[in-house]
Structure formats: structure tokens, C-alpha cells
Amino acid sequence: MTFAPASWPRRLRSQEWFGGDSRDNIYHRSWMKNQGFPADLFDGRPVIGILNTWSELTPCNAHLHDLAQRVKHGIFEAGGFPVEVPVFSAAESSFRPSAMMFRNLAAMAVEEAIRGQPMDGCVLMVGCDKTTPSLLMGAASVDLPAIVVTGGPMLNGWFRGERVGSGTALWQMSEDIKAGRMSRADFLEAETAMSRSPGSCNTMGTASTMASMAEALGMALSGNAAIPAVDSRRRMMAQLTGRRIVQMVKDDLKPSNVLTRAAFENAIRCNGAIGGSTNAVIHLLALAGRVGLDLTLDDWDRLGRDVPTIVNLMPSGKYLMEEFFYAGGLPVVLKRLGEAGLLNRDALTVSGQTAWEQVQDAVNWNEDVILPVERALTQNGGIAVLRGNLAPQGAVLKPSAASPHLLRHRGRAVVFEDIDDYKARINDEALDIDETCVMVLKNCGPRGYPGMPEVGNMGLPPKVLRKGITDMVRISDARMSGTAYGTVLLHTSPEAARGGPLAIVRTGDIIEIDVPARRVHLDVSDNEIAARLRDWTPPLPRPSGGYAQLFHDHVQGADTGADFDFLLGCRGSEVGRDSH
Structure with missing residues (x-):
């Protein structure tokens, strides 16, 4: 791309404040000079x-x-x-x-x-x-x-001769605690090595x-x-x-x-x-x-x-x-x-x-x-975008952090309605779940949480971890930390809080993912999905004021960047007239 530099010298934007001897120019300069700035800086x-x-x-x-x-x-x-x-x-x-x-x-x-x-x-x-x-x-x-x-x-972090990666080690060690492979005392000792x-x-x-x-x-x-x-x-x-x-x-x-x-x-x-x-x-x-x-x-x-x-x-x-x-x-x-x-x-x-x-x-x-x-770690890196009846507007997955054997998978859904539901049930030994299941987390998207937290890489149930299993398919409308890993399908759009199909997934439904084919499918008939959506009501109250309400009312979906609808485009550098 060619670029033609502007001619120099020219009058700069800052001179609207500082350049001249009007009352307003003196007003702006004189206040700045209380910090000891010499006159020639202006x-x-x-x-x-x-x-x-x-x-x-x-x-x-x-x-x-x-x-x-x-x-x-x-x-x-x-x-x-x-x-x-x-x-x-x-x-x-x-x-x-x-x-x-x-x-x-x-x-x-x-x-x-x-x-x-x-x-x-x-x-x-x-x-x-x-x-x-x-x-x-x-x-x-x-x-x-x-x-x-x-x-x-x-x-680099180092703990007992091993590299400790910020975030990544935290996820690994917290899973090791649940699996009984690491003591709480060792975890606390490792904490001092994470951020040195x-x-x-x-x-x-x-x-x-x-x-x-x-x-x-x-x-x-x-x-x-x-x-x-x-x-x-x-x-x-x-x-x-x-x-x-x-x-x-x-x-x-x-x-x-x-x-x-x-x-x-x-x-x-x-x-x-x-x-x-x-x-x-x-x-x-x-x-x-x-x-x-x-x-x-x-x-x-x-x-x-x-x-x-x-x-x-x-x-x-x-x-x-x-x-x-x-x-x-x-x-x-x-x-x-x-x-x-x-x-x-x-x-x-x-x-x-x-x-x-x-x-x-x-x-x-x-x-x-x-x-x-x-x-290469993988010949097909990048970000995989999957679509289907569960994610009509897309969901993303990071192949380089996923388990190859799970990139094609079909399993029974175990559904958590929100992050609090997940935290309340995930450690329950009676939870009906094994490594073949697909963990589903709802209402953690831009509008749903609100703010789209990094909870998509849900920790696995302890009873699965104790088997030596370190990864399961997980699907949500949330994000995950860039330091995290696993076969995790994220940013499912439309999100559950907007009435996307994720909102009506039930425990026991069969979900299929095929990353090479870029497909995610809920094995439920179109008529049943439509009926469930008709019966759906938003589960979370709308914020009643402040920035949370502004965010809820104006945030766009993850599939377009989750910016506010009124902030799109360039508004330029022009500013209103001086009020002094």
C-alpha cells in the first residue's frame, strides 16, 4: 500500500487550544503552565x-x-x-x-x-x-x-523444575486437585511461582x-x-x-x-x-x-x-x-x-x-x-467456526488447544442453566455424567451474564477426572481465557439470553460436533425446536439501571464483536466549540 505523507509544517489540531493570544488560548495555556511547562512547548x-x-x-x-x-x-x-x-x-x-x-x-x-x-x-x-x-x-x-x-x-514461572504458565497452570492444577493428583498445600506453594x-x-x-x-x-x-x-x-x-x-x-x-x-x-x-x-x-x-x-x-x-x-x-x-x-x-x-x-x-x-x-x-x-x-502443532490451526441448528450464527473452537479424538463426537447433553447451576452441581457424585457426554452451559453470553465471562472451559466433574480423563466436549455462549485449553465450543450465537437454540437444549438431548465439517447439530426435530422456542421465556431479569442496563440494551452478539450498536463506525476528531 502506498502512503503519501502530509506536508509539514502545518497547523495542528492542538493549536485550536494553545495557539494564539485570545482569552480562550490563554485560559488553556495558563492552566497547563501550573505544572511548570515552558512556554515554547505550546x-x-x-x-x-x-x-x-x-x-x-x-x-x-x-x-x-x-x-x-x-x-x-x-x-x-x-x-x-x-x-x-x-x-x-x-x-x-x-x-x-x-x-x-x-x-x-x-x-x-x-x-x-x-x-x-x-x-x-x-x-x-x-x-x-x-x-x-x-x-x-x-x-x-x-x-x-x-x-x-x-x-x-x-x-517464565517455574515450580519444581517445570515451567508454570500463567492461567494455563491454574486450570491444570485445579483439575489435579479435584482428581486427587495434587495437594492443596502444593497448590498454594505453586501460587508463588506463577507470577514472579x-x-x-x-x-x-x-x-x-x-x-x-x-x-x-x-x-x-x-x-x-x-x-x-x-x-x-x-x-x-x-x-x-x-x-x-x-x-x-x-x-x-x-x-x-x-x-x-x-x-x-x-x-x-x-x-x-x-x-x-x-x-x-x-x-x-x-x-x-x-x-x-x-x-x-x-x-x-x-x-x-x-x-x-x-x-x-x-x-x-x-x-x-x-x-x-x-x-x-x-x-x-x-x-x-x-x-x-x-x-x-x-x-x-x-x-x-x-x-x-x-x-x-x-x-x-x-x-x-x-x-x-x-x-507444526497442527496443520490446520486458526479458529474453526461451526454452524448448525444449535448455532445458526456460528460458534468458535480453537483446534490447536483441542483433543484430536474429540473433534468428531456425538454425545448426550448435560445441561447447566447458568454458571451458578454449574457450580452447584458439578462436584456432585450423583451427577449423571461421564466422559462421553457433552457439557452445555447457557446464559453466559454478552447479554445473558451480562458481559460474557470466561467460563466456557468448564472444569470437568471430579469423578471423570479420577479416571484420568482430561478433556470433554463443552459448549456454551461464554468465552474462555486464552490461557485455557480443551475441546471447547464457545460464543454460540445467538446466545441463550436472546432466545437462541442453545436456550432450549435439555439434558438427555444428543449433540453432534464435526469440526472438520464445521458442523454442530442438536439431534432434535425442527418442529420440536420450534415448539420449545415458543415456550421459552428469558430466565434472567433485565438490569434496572446504570451501565449494566446500557450494556444489556445495546450490546451486539458475539458473532459481530459484542460492541454497542451505537458505537459502530468512525466519528472523527472534530469537537464542539470552546465554551469558555
Whole structure:
């Protein structure tokens, strides 16, 4: 893609606030000067907002305030004026009822923070799962020059000589507790080994996936995704990002120039190659909606279907993000895609170079971490999108994290009406369930919970685990953590709370999944399904106010990104007249 930089110098947007000697200009400048800013910072140099999701209640991002100082250094070096702006930070590990419920709120807050304030460009400082898509969505809706810098993953966890992957080890060990293979004391001891440095998940969970998606989309500098949070090269990347955003403002290089269909296709294929999180599906669909691209679940299935998963990281493989970085990181993966004809080489990036120019010289330093294609974890990675009478608008599954013997399966449904029903019954020894059954969880979609929690990877019943069984087919309208694994069918659409067919599944019904054929089928007649749907009534009360009601009333389905219906499209950077 060709890009023609704008002429420079030119009058910048921030000069509407700071440039001149009117009463309003003096009002804006004088208040800023109470922080000790010299007068020449307001002379027409680019004002760069450092939008920071730092928060001590967002552990993945708790080091971003320090990292922002390096961004400031870079902005000053390039002749810009940096201003750090705290923005809404939705922590995956602490927000209730679900961090996903607040992604759209964060995106709204970011959009208005950019549009309503004197910024010419912005650096998006992100890390934890929802902070990356929310800031990208907000920035795309304003379309001022923007660039991502992530906080980076934690160092490897180690417990008794074994790697401990954040999230992934938690799911494994909790199942071992139920199966009697691990003591509670050992579990508590292992807890201290799980998170031993600042940073986000060290597995290919959603945080690492979305960092990779930002880089694959061209919205971050090459190599950004995998650098560990505590590595000095992370700070260098932050400083270089600060320098780069100033030039982007001068060139008027905006998200709309970068977030093209070619960029999204690159990201979808990259997600297949890295064994990325199913959550990326929802976030990229929502981001595409902000830039007016018609991206669909069918695109995800078509583009990712023949992409081999070559990154040998948990939860699909055995290594962690630290090894991925040492092996060469995402540039190696993108180079492999380019060599296989699976990369849109001419896609523009925030560096001003094309996707291929950035990665053509990348070197793989460890072929057990980034595998040759012939040794791929699976030759058909990507995200599988299944459809059928149980999921007319689609459901997603991550083949690289599933058990091959369960990719074709027919079994009796054991139904849980909601997550509370599941928790109340799953440990009951009298529960009529075995490993051939299909576990079904309802009312955990975008509207149903509300907020679509990461509960789709339901833990197995203890009596099944004690047999040595580690996987069963599970189906829900929920999400699952990118650190999780298993033969788990997610995001079933329409969701149960909207009266989708999932709502009328009963215990004892037969369900069939066929991943190669992309089919999920409820073995009940059309007439019976129609009759059940006629008798169906929503099981959950409608929220009676506040943000929960706004979310319930306006959230779209998972199959289109679960954004709010009134936030689709780009609204630009124009703002109303000064009121002072």
C-alpha cells in the first residue's frame, strides 16, 4: 500500500487550544503552565497524549507508569510535547462481573478522551486483555495518529523444575486437585511461582495474543509483542515508539491508513500461526466495525483454516513468551507467513514500512519454539467456526488447544442453566455424567451474564477426572481465557439470553460436533425446536439501571464483536466549540 505523507509544517489540531493570544488560548495555556511547562512547548509542536491504562488493580499493567516515562523521552527527543493521560483500565483478574463487560465502556472513555482534548496523536499503553482492544477501538473511532506499546509478558514461572504458565497452570492444577493428583498445600506453594515479575500472561493467552494482533495489524512497531516486561529492550521499544508517534503526526499517518482489510487478514492468519486466543475473534470483529470494514466469522474460518500453528507455546504447546522472544518473536512468524504466501506483504504499518519490509530479515533462533511447518502443532490451526441448528450464527473452537479424538463426537447433553447451576452441581457424585457426554452451559453470553465471562472451559466433574480423563466436549455462549485449553465450543450465537437454540437444549438431548465439517447439530426435530422456542421465556431479569442496563440494551452478539450498536463506525476528531 502506498502512503503519501502530509506536508509539514502545518497547523495542528492542538493549536485550536494553545495557539494564539485570545482569552480562550490563554485560559488553556495558563492552566497547563501550573505544572511548570515552558512556554515554547505550546509553540506548535505536536502534542502527544500518552493514554495509560496503568492501575495497581490491573496487575498486568502496574508497571506502565514507569514505562510511560520512556515514551516521554522519545517524544521529547523527536520534538513533541508529551502529556500522560490515565484512562479506564479493565483488569481481567479483578473486575466483576466480567472484564469483558467493561471493554466497551473503556473504548467509549478513550474515544472521548482523545476527541475532547488537545491531542495531535496518541500512544496507547496497554497490556491486560481488554485494554488492548478497548484503546484500539477508541482510537480508531477518532482516527488521529495512534500507535500501540504493550507492557510485555511476565518472565517464565517455574515450580519444581517445570515451567508454570500463567492461567494455563491454574486450570491444570485445579483439575489435579479435584482428581486427587495434587495437594492443596502444593497448590498454594505453586501460587508463588506463577507470577514472579511485572507483566501480562506469559502464555499465549489473550494479552499476548492481542499484543501480537496489534503488531500483525501494523499498529505497533515490529518486535513489540514478545519482549518481556522487565527486559531493558521493552523500555527501549517504548522510547522508540515515543519518537515514532511524533513523525506519524507530521506525516498524518492515521489508523484508517493502517487498519485495512489486508491488515486484518494478516492478523487473522497470524492468530492461527501463534495458536492465539479465541477472544481475538470478538476483539478484531469489534475493531473492524469501528473502521467500517465488513469482517465476519466466515473470514476468520476461511483465512485461518489452512494456517499451521507453528508457535510451540502454552496452552497449545510447551514453552512460554520468554522463549518466544528469544527465538525471534512475531517477526519470524510473519516472515514464515510471507514465505508461504499467507501475508499481505504490502500492508502499511505505523513504522511507515510495509509488513514485509519489516520482517524479511528476521531470523529464527530456536526451531523448537517456532517450529518448521512440517512439525507444526497442527496443520490446520486458526479458529474453526461451526454452524448448525444449535448455532445458526456460528460458534468458535480453537483446534490447536483441542483433543484430536474429540473433534468428531456425538454425545448426550448435560445441561447447566447458568454458571451458578454449574457450580452447584458439578462436584456432585450423583451427577449423571461421564466422559462421553457433552457439557452445555447457557446464559453466559454478552447479554445473558451480562458481559460474557470466561467460563466456557468448564472444569470437568471430579469423578471423570479420577479416571484420568482430561478433556470433554463443552459448549456454551461464554468465552474462555486464552490461557485455557480443551475441546471447547464457545460464543454460540445467538446466545441463550436472546432466545437462541442453545436456550432450549435439555439434558438427555444428543449433540453432534464435526469440526472438520464445521458442523454442530442438536439431534432434535425442527418442529420440536420450534415448539420449545415458543415456550421459552428469558430466565434472567433485565438490569434496572446504570451501565449494566446500557450494556444489556445495546450490546451486539458475539458473532459481530459484542460492541454497542451505537458505537459502530468512525466519528472523527472534530469537537464542539470552546465554551469558555
